Amino acid sequence: MPKDRIKVHIRCRLCGESYILRGTRNVKGHIDTGFKRCLCDNERDFEIETLN
Numbered sequence: 735m736p737k738d739r740i741k742v743h744i745r746c747r748l749c750g751e752s753y754i755l756r757g758t759r760n761v762k763g764h765i766d767t768g769f770k771r772c773l774c775d776n777e778r779d780f781e782i783e784t785l786n
Contacts, residue, residue: 740765741785749774754785 742765744753749772757767765784771777 742767743783743785744769745781746772746774746776747779747781748772748776 738758739756740759741754741756744755744767745751751772751774753769755767755769757765757769759765765782772780
């Protein structure tokens with residue numbers, strides 16, 4: 735059974751760069767997209783929202 739894919743919008747709060755990615759929801763309810771770091775090397779400060 736394939737996992738449902740969820741589209742998310744990630745925006746860096748430091749430089750304003752924006753990413754739209756697809757991910758899967760894990761057992762704890764967190765969304766895993768594989769996103770690690772922004773172009774400005776920010777690894778922590780993001781706005782993340784799910785899209786329909």
